[in-house]
Every structure is written in C-alpha cells, then in structure tokens.
Amino acid sequence: MSSRGASALLSRASRIRSKLQTALEATVLEVDDVSYQHAGHAAVKGSSDKETHFNVKIVSPKFEGQSLVKRHRLVYDLLAEELQSGLHALSIVAKTLHETNPNK
C-alpha cells in the first residue's frame, strides 16, 4: 500500500493507473481524465477536487468468465479510495483479450 505522502504527490490518473495495473495485470490500460467535460456539472459543484471524471478501458485476463456487472464491481472495488475522495464518475470498458481479438 502506498504511503499517504506518496498518494498525495501522485495525480489521480496515476493512482488509478497504478492500482488497476497491479491488480489486473492488464494487457491494455487506458486512463482518460475527462473532468474538463463536466466543468460546471451541477452534481459536482462545490467539489474542490478537479479530477472528478475518468474513462478507463481495460483488457485483462482477470475478466475471463465474469459478467459485466462483476467486472465493473471489480474495478470499482480497486478504486474505492478514489471514489470516496472525490472521484465522481467512472466510465468503464472491461474486456478480455479474446473479446478484443475474437479470431485468436
């Protein structure tokens, strides 16, 4: 577990990437901060944190045989700290390698 000091120094995007990569051994991991698209978003007004909206795309063997709900829950669990500390919305694409290359 990273120390509190280390967490404070890393951007949210870096923390998200680090947590997902470590746990999911992803072959593809894209983390996009789209917070700027939600500036002025009514539901986030008052939030002092600027990094509130992220899109993540993950390709991982850990998703094999898992339903979409379970995959998304897995990702949410890994990012529980972020969700509690100001991450407002997370858009998730979670696939197995087979799903990205059906012919293999």
Add this chain to the structure above:
Amino acid sequence: MATLNLSSLQALAFHRLSSSFPQSTPTLSFNFQPKPFANPRPISLKPYVSEKPRARVVALAVKSLGETEAVAVSPEDGQSAGELPSGSGVYAVYDTNGDVQFIGLSRNIAASVAAHWKSVPELCGSVKAGVVDEPDRETLTQAWKSWMEEYIKVSGKVPPGNESGNATWVRQPPKRKPDLRLTPGHHMQLTVPLENLIDALVKENKVVAFIKGPRSAPLCGFSQRVIAILENEGVDYESVNVLDEEYNYGLRETLKKYSNWPTFPQIFVDGELVGGCDILTSMYEKGELASLLKK
C-alpha cells in the same frame, strides 16, 4: 392514381350536387393526425357545391371508401398484413365486426394506425387507406370529408370515433411518470429501514432507475442517457431521484451498500442490478436489453 370513366365521374358529380343532409346533422370531431390543428372546429356537412373542374380534381385525388380494400391489422404487433402506406392521406379503422370506428387523416397513415393500435387494439381489426398525392391541407380535408360523407350516406350516422367529444382516437401528449419518493419527507421518522424500502421497490417493479435528478431533466449525462434508452425501448419504468434530499434523504449511501455499486445511475430489472450507464448502453446496442425486458 385512381382512374374513373367519364360516366361514373359525371354520376359522382351529379350525386354530390343533389345530396342533402337533415338540418340536425351531428357535429363532427375533426381529428388530424399526428398534429392536431391549433383550433379544431366542429364541421357541419353542407351540400357540396363546386365548379366541375374542382370536383373532378377532388374525385381523382382519392378512391371512394367503398372502392378501397381493407387491410387486416395484425393482432400481434399492429402491423398490417399488407403494408399500409406511410404517406399522407385518409384512412378508416374497422373493428373485428367490420364496423367503422374512426375515419381520420394523417401525414403518415401507417404511423397513425400503429399509434391507434397501441392505445385501442380491441377496436383495430382492419384499415382502409386512401393515399393523397401531393397533399396540402385543403386536399386532405376534402378527401376526409368525402369519406365521411360516403359513410354517413350509407350508415346514416357518424363513426363513433368521430363523434363530438370522443377523444379515443386523438393522439395524447405523452404523460411523464412522476419520480418515486421513498419517504413522506425529511422530517418524518422512518418506521421501516430504508434498505427494506429499496428492496421492496426494485422487486415490485419491473424496471427501476435510480438517477441523478428528475427523469424530466436529469442532472448528469449518464442519467440522461439511461432515461433516453429506457424511453426508446418504450418500457414502463420507475425512476428515483437520488439527489432529492427532501423525499429520498439518505438514499444514496443506503443504495450503494444495498447494490454494492458506488456510482449512479443504477438500473434494476426484475429485482436484479443490471448495472450503470455503461452496461445498459452496451446491452441496448447489442439488443440484449430488449430481450431482458421481454422476459
């Protein structure tokens, strides 16, 4: 285009000129589909008087009601066995006994009939459709009047659906369901735990969407997309505004624990969490949502 020989055209014109109606002719409801006129007025039927060239044009615009063949409306989905035209024109709806229920005019006959079937399927057995080429308001009106006159002459009465005050066949503006409220208000003491209310809610309703903001004006893009998908599916669903602190106080935290899902919107079908916006969108695009909703 319908072709009439000269003698029948003359007979028709002569018939029109000689026709008369009792003074107590009932007032008709003028139902235009899908956009009702701003100020619909009762139309009294008077003897039709016009120059001959005018009469010929009108007569050629649409087949007579009697000459038109009826097309059966499928009881399963309201689609006709033969294709109903999607153009403009006049149409007559018959019930399964072969009685005329309604004569209307429309910019899209097939769409109007589908809408009627959706609201009153028991009255839609078959349909006669008369397409009006190059329709303007007056031509459509004339075609509609000619079918109405023909029916009244044969039956001695107005189709029930066209009677004054009958709103069965008029397109109603869609009524938005109100969002559900879990409590009578913030000040009220709950006698049942909130999670029990949530549990009962998702199990007693086919589809429940917990969204940010009201369904009429969702406050985040994800909730907006979810509402758009459910509306497109035409499914009956309940919505709950998780930001309503007066009537749904404490719902957000309780629901996160109940569903083990940390974000909103959350969509439940048949008591089970389907997921959030991403999963619902994915299922919708693959056609899986429609299958799930039909179970």
